[in-house]
Amino acid sequence: MHKPAAIVGRDRQWRAMQRFLHGSGAEETQCGSLRLGLVSGRRRTGKTQLLTAVCEAVGGLYIACVQDEGDLAARRRFASAITEHAGLRNTIRGEPESWERLLRAALETSARVSPAGSPAVVVIDEFPYVMANAPQLPSLIQHLYDESQQGRGPGGRLILCGSALSVMHTLLSGTQPLRGRAMMDMRLNALDYREAAQLWHLQDPEVAFRVHACVGGIPGYRPLMPSVPTAVDDFDGWVTDNLLSVDIGVFTRTEVDYLLREDPRITARSVYYDILSAVAQGARTPAKIGAAIGRDNNAVRYPIGVLESAGYLTKAHDLHRHGKPTISVCDPIIRFDRLITAPHLGQLELGRVEPVWRAAAPTFRSNILGPHFEELAREWVHRFAPDELGRPIGFGQVGFGSVQDDRGRAKHDIDVIATEGDRVRLIGEAKATLARRGLPDLERLDAIRQLLAREGKDTTETVTALFSATGFTTDLVEAAGSRADTVLVDLKRLYGLG
Template sequence: MIQKPERVFDRVREWQGLAGFVTPRRRTVVIPGATLGVVSGRRRQGKSFLLQALAEATDGMYFAATEATEAESLRLFTEALTRFTRQVVEIPFRDWNDAISYMFRAFSGRAVPLILDEFPFLCRASPALPSIIQRELGPGGSGGESVARLILCGSAMSVMGGLLSGQAPLRGRAGLELMIHPFRYRDAAEFWGVTDPRLAVLVHAIVGGTPAYRYEFTQGDVPESLDDFDSWVVRTVLNPQMPLFREARYLLAEESDIRDPALYHSVLAAIASGNATNGGIANYVGRRSDQITHPLTVLEDCALVRREPDLFRSGRARYRIVEPLITFYEAIMRRRWPELEIHRAETVWRAVRQTFQAQVVGPHFEALCRDFALDAGESVFGGQPAEIGAGVVPDPANRSQIEVDVVALAAQEPGRPRRILSLGEVKWGEVMGRHHLGRLARARELLEKKGYDTRDAVLTCYGGSGFSAELTAAADGDSRVALVGLDRLYG
């Protein structure tokens, strides 16, 4: 296995996948010819950094495309090939038909990665490029004479997602499909060097697990303590002189499928304000529900928004912004943008800090608790969850509804009721008490009547501000009650 460089933080599984694609250790059948890998992920996640490290470790070729015409891109690609192979291309490439054919033949005896980064830029100028690659990888193509490991990488999620889907030319051709995700919350805290769990939640609620924000976008500035957090927000994300200040706007502008930024910002603002259902978003934006279906689909394709189904009500769903920085921008910055641009960050932050706690940190903490539940497994719930989410339980007798923030379901077994492993309540800004446990118990009772298997369901309280003595006493010695505080969340 190719050794992962020390400068690459974490990304162990991603590196193993890339290394295994380049130099597979075990093969029952030898597959001749070049192979294709596709690496994708949202911007700033370290894809290029990872692939450059792979190219260096394997003596492979790395070419980063730019926004350019086809002629210029071919010229830059030719120069990169010449530098790498040390062989002059005697006849200039007329188009990508010549370039891809030459590339594969140039690596007929070298099983090394050939990385084409920012591949969507090339496709934009040359839409036929995926078809050309497909042909050369197919029977009779130049890829049959090569052992190259071609890796296509890009951040335009709508483009990269379409490369291998449906009737796309490259569908079925890839031997590697690798998605580079942001660091998960524990890894993000380690990456930022934040050891205080409460501070870790606050920082993650703004910058999430995006690696680039740690150094390139904040110049390595990390809050030293909880007391320094407010000052850190003012001097980084709310500072017009820092790259992080306009980043959320750029994330939306960089997506080619978004042609009406005003509408998309309004949709995101609706979600950030707590209007997470299709009807709620439509009312906030001032459009009919059917008029926001397309924007929501585009935002999902761009991996900026996620549709999360209600686990107890079929056909119901809520939308959640995936990138925390966009939530922070829409809920906090966008409304006060003129003031922030003239360096009034301290005044603005004092005015919106409560909004930050309620609309940003609270919902974000819920998402972190669902991540915790996904990993908790048998140690907490007595079984491995197959599905994690949230759900609403109707309570007709009390003419109300019970929102369950964290639901852990076991795998569905044919002919048997769906087993609930855990029902969870999440509170960030208040001490949790016995009444929170009572709500969960009522939800468990109602779900049992609806036909769910709740015999072993663990009632879990996730508290960002701790638990009352009464609740702590109730949980002691009861295997069907669990308390998850910040220390346990990050433990």
């Protein structure tokens, strides 16, 4: 089963899917007992593309559920998909079968029509939609699963998929019927930044960096934007024609509203919008977020937790000082909407797109490009540096940090730090400013390294890394060239182009 060329990345997930479908190769695939798998991920991450490709490869039955559809209509849709897969004319009249009989029929039909040597596969996409009016479905699937393990029910592979992460994760939690029965629990995240550049066919690393800072690595945005900025001069027009145009499907305010609607726990969306705006603008703790939106500290903890579990906010600790976690927006399109679109929504609705984008240029550079470049620098250390710097086992835990200089009465922030116990494997500074990084930046990192050693950290093998979106001065390049412990990473190297 070969991964289609149209699917960018997802090599690990495709291999996991192959193992789920076919096992070790010594097991039977056509008969055997039922295997249950879950696939989840936020809207537009490519779940449907992956699962339809799997069904096409093995002749599986794919059933798409519809939001806000009644139980009767949902059962009719389910039955129609089964008869169509069996090659029969749809003659369903009146009341369709019960859910228990439909589930059994889906597995049995898939087993009958699957090609020789292929497992019987049934995919139920957007399972939370149908479960809203049929909450008994997990229990019915549990009974089918248990019967199959005892040799009294149909075998095959049943995959449940959904965008409502809270619902999908609840399926396997606590005392839920399906707990302990899923062989696969795959969460489809965004593509990494190099895969995203491949998806968009972007050759210029500066353009790729800017596009990723706006929309991240979400595959579903690519088909909605026919134009692609091939050079930096095209980027402004691409933003105004797509992300800031009210009448376009990827207008960021519309997209964020869709994202929040996916989670049934998010009802009073105004509170969640306010929290996302506060975090995007720099509020990093529940107390500061509450103060920014005029609410009590405890009143914002639950919605913060909801946004974190939905994948829109993330918490990270200072790897050196181990203080309270800081909260940040981890979805680029939400960050763009909260910082650029939302404050100027009235003007955008009047069609004043270009003036809004010009006025937002400082915010875009300092509050979006700057933090995003730091994130990519940390991702490079975690994901790519082990191979590219000859450290196959990696650099340990990667994040940000800070160190206190008691003698100088100052605190130094570290944009990138990698630690393994008391060993500091790497420290780095990452800047997307217009100015190139110079020798003073290297001297600052050397001073931080000495402070860490003074605190008892092992820095004997620490790599010093400087990341710059605009390059480096000649004296810094010469100094780094004479030191084996220093690495300079510009956008080309960040994207694996040099």
